[in-house]
Amino acid sequence: MSNMINKTISNVFLQMADILENGASMQRVPIAVTAMGSEHGEDLIYHAAKEAADQGLLVKLIGSQPLDYPGVEVVSVSSSEEGHKRLESLLDSGEALGGVTMHYPFPIGVSTVGRVITPATGKEMFIATTTGTTALDRVEGMVRNAIYGIVTAKACGIQNPTVGILNVDGARQAEIALQKLQAAGYPITFAQSRRSDGGAVMRGNDLLAASCDVMVTDPLTGNLLMKLLAAYTTGGNYESLGYGYGPGLGEGFDKLILIISRASGMPVARGAMVFAAQLVKGGYQKIFAQELAAAKKAGLDNLLAGLQKEKKGAEEPQEIKAPPKVVVTEEIMGIEILDLEDAVRQLWAAGIYAESGMGCTGPVVLVAEEQLEQARSILADKGYIGS
Template identity: 55%
Template sequence: MSENNVKDMIGKVFNDIANSLETGRFGERVRVGITTFGSELGIENIVKGAEIAQKRDDGLEVVLIGEKVDSKLTQEIVKTDEEGYKKMEELLDKGEIGACVTQHYSFPIGVSTVGKVITPGFGREMFIATTTGTSSSHRVEAMVKNGIHGIIAAKAMGIENPAVGILNVDGARQVERIYKELISKGYSINFTESQRADGGAVMRGNDLLIGTPDVMITDTLTGNILMKVFSSFTTGGSFESQGYGYGPGIGEDYDRTILILSRASGTPVVANAISYAADLLRGNLGKFAKEEFEKANKAGLSEILKNSNKEVKKEEIGQEIIAPLKETVTGTIEGIDIMELEDAVKVLWKEGIYAESGMGCTGPIVMVNENRINESLKFLAKAGYDVGEPEDC
């Protein structure tokens, strides 16, 4: 080890001791950067949020990355947003900051961000998994991974066994089915129940407003919209005034802690996003990411995702199946994802059962004659659809 490195280490130790004497929180002081370019509300909006975050947390040092401004905060001076991203990555990779908050950052495929909002029903904090980035190019696979990312963020924030729900969007039932298989193979997921009378792990709009789960799983595009609505509904959409921003980019083997803001994020959200970053560092986000992916992979995540593709089923069903003679269809079968609905109907046609697709108050349904529900359930279960068990006759 060189003399300079030894001096740096000694200097760091003395700084930590000084910080602990000042704050009374030995070993908890963290450094979080924030880039100041790109806000539609101006640099002052970012700087003010950063100053608020540092003022309310004695164990936090905020580092501004951008043009020189009038502030007592530590500053890394750069002239352009491109230089700002490079400086941010350099500081992260050298360990000079533990996390950074920024805008417009391009994450690699496999990484997506977990936002945090305050729900209006009961003022609960809820993680939206996910809000930017792309966990996978396949929708259902992406949502499955989004949920794991959300669990990681929640655990790093101190929630030991976060309650999880799946938003009722395209792919929700397939995601639920994959999670159930993971659970059967040893991966633990704490599914919550919808507040609606029919319950279940698939969440309704009411559950969004109430904040039923700790982690709400959805596709990233929907999650992004939800973040904007939750954050700016009190301002009529003019700027984001509530919540904690779009959150940290999380992915398997991804080791930078970078959190995302919108160009419309106001001062309160800027301050909260920096605090979110500091708490994730204290909670050891990287440790939980490593552990959670190890557990999921041990349960066969990759193989389950590989086998979840329904294209084989579609080919087996074929496109030339003719519907049987029409019957009265007043019986309904729930639990089939909207993207699989027409294929499920054809499964029944192939078995000589007339069926139609429809939309009930809780989501997609297959409609059959009431006297053929049990028979239909057997054929759908055999084809791989998670529709429950037929009743005993």
């Protein structure tokens, strides 16, 4: 009997390793889901589990009610706490290759990539990221979020996902860092905004129309966007659209756990289970390792260390007098708002009169037409804008 049990356990782990390494070819991918804790009742998750089973999944349904349905196996528990322990055990044993739940304490360095259906075009888009904390530094977090978003999109079948960066604090610095990675050999394809001035920094129009496959932002903003895009048709109490807040990704984190919220409705809960199975079939762990290795080869670690060094080595701004005032008509865009006044002072120090302003797409530095190219060159050399 002992040999039989050991052989069964061994087979489970071999099967799990093969699927995670090469992608799954089997019809029914085992995905666990916790049912207790939903604001809409446990029955809603049971309904979602049945629909996910109808789409070819083997659902390990962790809940307090019985259910006899093809493709669904009930794992009986009496509380949410017990349910989360059973979820962990199913993942640890390999009986489930992914899990969907309403809460999980991800460690620092791990955050989730959400998946939405955009209202303007009905196109799907990945939001990187939506819960968790990728890094304590905002810009570092957004750079890593871009990589996590690319991994998720590729695992779901998009071979060359386009990347846009939402126009929030840190966007311009993240753009510069990602451009440096691209120039050093990391294969990243930047999207273009639908606005007339283009660029990889995305505005609200781009968010609604899915101008990119992966929208990079910070987790708090991403979380808000997920709630809005999932529940804008229902008044907010019931998330009816999309696939949930997505898988937690990060270096050293080897469990596939996807998040939905207590307000997630049946379509979102079902979508999250299908999302999990797609990631398993797509070999997400292999893709994660490949993307991370490619980014590190292009200097990711040194780049992120440089961001921290710049922050720690920042000196108190010296008093710099402005050159004689001239008429400024040309705008230099792409500067982080927190760096705006420093950028102006850098130009003053070089003898160029400049003013700060706010254009329709964000912060700008205003200079005279005849000094535009020189000013651009100075700001690019100092790292305030992309080259």
